[in-house]
Amino acid sequence: MSTIDFSGRVAIVTGAGGGLGRLHALALAARGAKVVVNDLGGAVDGSGGSATAAQRVVDEIRAAGGEAIANGASVTDFDAVQAMVQQAIDQWGRVDVLVNNAGILRDKSFSKMELADFRLVVDVHLMGAVHCTKAVWPHMVAQKYGRIVMTTSSSGLYGNFGQANYGAAKLALVGLMQTLSIEGAKHDIRVNALAPTAATRMTEGLMPAEVLEALKPEAVVPAMLVMASEQAPNRTILCAGAGTYEAAHITLTQGVHLGLTPDTPERLLAALNEVTDSAGETVPMSGSEQGTNEVKQALAARAHA
Known part of the structure; x- marks a missing residue:
């Protein structure tokens, strides 16, 4: 059995000040990665901001003997994202892993949803991942190595009432992954997507207590570590929750040829x-x-x- 080891690797985890992102950052650091802990420090709906959330995680990593630096960039700001990547390059000379985890929720049924809330959710989830990926891409091409994890969702893959904005953004990330995995293959840049089911700040109040207890976010982390590892697959959608791991596929049926006639x-x-x-x-x-x-x-x- 291969050991997953990140010694000598540099990772950026967005939205890493709490929840799954924090656990991703801690797990990567525990296995040897130097980690940029990125978090705007805002509320679940994306409002506000504070660098203290990211710094607390950095302090945790350092207390455990690891290496980490904090970054408070908003993933919606491409200039700030480029500066974050440059911060990693200046500090450690490379970027090997990007975990696009940052996200917000603005849930409402589509009929009641303001377009501004739709646009902001797409901007954070989709364009945030685009900005971060675009910023690390030339460095990964130059070093002929990269591992990128997109965070998708069952809401995007299969739908969920009240999450038209979130679901649209999350499935868009799968489309982004599909093409980038093809374009990056020749440079050993492997791009995959993670669909987590976990009890976090974003799911409080949505599920019964016993279900939340089963869905500990720690159980999602192994799937991220696999997709961020040297042995990672390419172009895979891994689903993870409660210690169960599945793969989702976008399939094509055999179909039927009917030709083209008036009927x-x-x-x-x-x-x-x-x-x-x-x-x-x-x-x-x-x-x-x-x-x-x-x-x-x-x-x-x-x-x-």
């Missing part, structure tokens, strides 16, 4: 059960595989016409 819409409606049948579905390795499947069936149908 194709009616025939498609009649064939929907067959079109959506999951038997024999695949996990495409790139978007072009959808087109390949469609053209293959079209050409086969033409050959048999």
Whole structure:
């Protein structure tokens, strides 16, 4: 069994002043990583800010014998994010791991949600991860090594009432991961996504006490460590909660070739059960595989016409 070790590695964890982010930072440091603990120090809804949350985690890491520095940049501010990455480079000379964990909640049903709250949640989760990834990317390309973890959610993968903004942002991160994992592969930059189920400040009041007790956030951390490790997979969505670990896939069914005639819409409606049948579905390795499947069936149908 391979040991997961981060000795000599430098990691940045965003939103690491509390909750899962704090545990991610502590776990990376305990296994040898030098850690930039980033946290704006705001409330769950993104309001306010204080550097003390990040500094407390840094103090914890240092007290345990590790190395860490605090950073209070908002992930929505690209200039501040670039300065954070430069801070890591100036301090330790490299950045090997980025855990995009920062996030906020502004939950409401879509009919009652203000567009400003939709936009801000997307800005923090999606654009925040884009900013951080964009800032570390050239350094990882230059050193031919990088591990990037996007934090997605079951709300994005499968939906959740009252979280249209959050779900949209979280599934967008999967789309970002899909392409970056392809573009980064030749540089040994591996990009994966973590879908955690955990009791944190963001889930208080949403679940019964006994369920919250089972969903200790510590149980999510092993999945992050795997995706941040030298032995990490690439282009994987790992789900983790209560000590259970699963993988989620965006699949493609075999489909049905119907051609194009005036009555194709009616025939498609009649064939929907067959079109959506999951038997024999695949996990495409790139978007072009959808087109390949469609053209293959079209050409086969033409050959048999």
